[in-house]
Amino acid sequence: MNTAFALDVKLIPASQFTLDELTGIYNQTRVDYMVPMPMNAARLAEYISVYDVDLEHSLVAVQEDDLRGVAMLGVREGRAWITRLGVIPTTRRTGVGEALMAGLLDQAEKLNIQFDMLEVIKNNTPAHTLFLKLGFYEIGELLVLRRSPVPPLDPVVADAQRLERHEALTLVGRDRGTQPWTNQSESLFNAQEVSGLYLTLGDGSRGWLVYQRQKFTLTRFIYKTEVGDPVKLAYAFLSHLHHQYPRLDTHIENIQVNDPHLPAFYQMGYVESFRRIEMWRGTPPQSLLAR
Ligand SMILES: CC(C)(COP(=O)(O)OP(=O)(O)OC[C@H]1O[C@@H](n2cnc3c(N)ncnc32)[C@H](O)[C@@H]1OP(=O)(O)O)[C@@H](O)C(=O)NCCC(=O)NCCS
Structure with a gap:
């Protein structure tokens, strides 16, 4: 990770942002995504509620005054879920994604959770490589x-x-x-x-x-x-x-x-x-x- 660049990125709890702001940054990180999944604020609100996303322990990456990325944490008894991770395309490969992920894993540990789950679309090499680097291992394959x-x-x-x-x-x-x-x-x-x-x-x-x-x-x-x-x-x-x-x-x-x-x-x-x-x-x- 290019820490020199990532160091000036601040990780701020997602609860300090409005749903519109979170929707905006999420959509910006997904403009080039393999499977288009644009959100609006109402859909994000439903997503947060159905999947027990904990915004206080979710993170937005901010550089100066610009939002660069987002990552959310679902929290249930004995387990945490990494979701909605994304970095805006112009900021990628500068360590922001890894900083967001490390931040979320820290948040889970603060909640005394040591078991983390996620899914990644098959052939999404950047994300898959990042997750392997951080100690995730494959469990199986899922169909949509x-x-x-x-x-x-x-x-x-x-x-x-x-x-x-x-x-x-x-x-x-x-x-x-x-x-x-x-x-x-x-x-x-x-x-x-x-x-x-x-x-x-x-x-x-x-x-x-x-x-x-x-x-x-x-x-x-x-x-x-x-x-x-x-x-x-x-x-x-x-x-x-x-x-x-x-x-x-x-x-x-x-x-x-x-x-x-x-x-x-x-x-x-x-x-x-x-x-x-x-x-x-x-x-x-x-x-x-x-x-
Ligand atoms: C996945 C994503 C969040 C990574 O963010 P990033 O800020 O570019 O990642 P970083 O610069 O912190 O890279 C950290 C590690 O990720 C892996 N990685 C990131 N981009 C990669 C790429 N293009 N190819 C291979 N590995 C990559 C590497 O292991 C890298 O470590 P290294 O620099 O020591 O090689 C970003 O590519 C993204 O937003 N993609 C679109 C949305 C998405 O796929 N979200 C995940 C859904 S599950």
């Missing part, structure tokens, strides 16, 4: 999938029960602490418009799907096959879901590449948008593994 609405098909014959929010969240449970952050229980508990489907097929197989319904999009799927073949069950619950919402797009993220339900998603018209690498630093505390 999309499905456009297509004319409805008949749902698979099954006993299908709609689950209200509280029933859906009870099935999700509270033991998903080492899942990717976006798919942990807290993310679902913090989200609006969560409901689900419980399906029993004629051959006795059964399972459930919990999801969030946004205005134009279905998202945040958590699902489980309790009995039977995961592909058959997933095909059945997806056929019911898409029959119920024939006009909505679907966008789901951070599905493990070895998820046994995946063939059903492809059969149902889902396509891969991109892949992420999941990385950890430190080891998950026993309290997370034991739950």
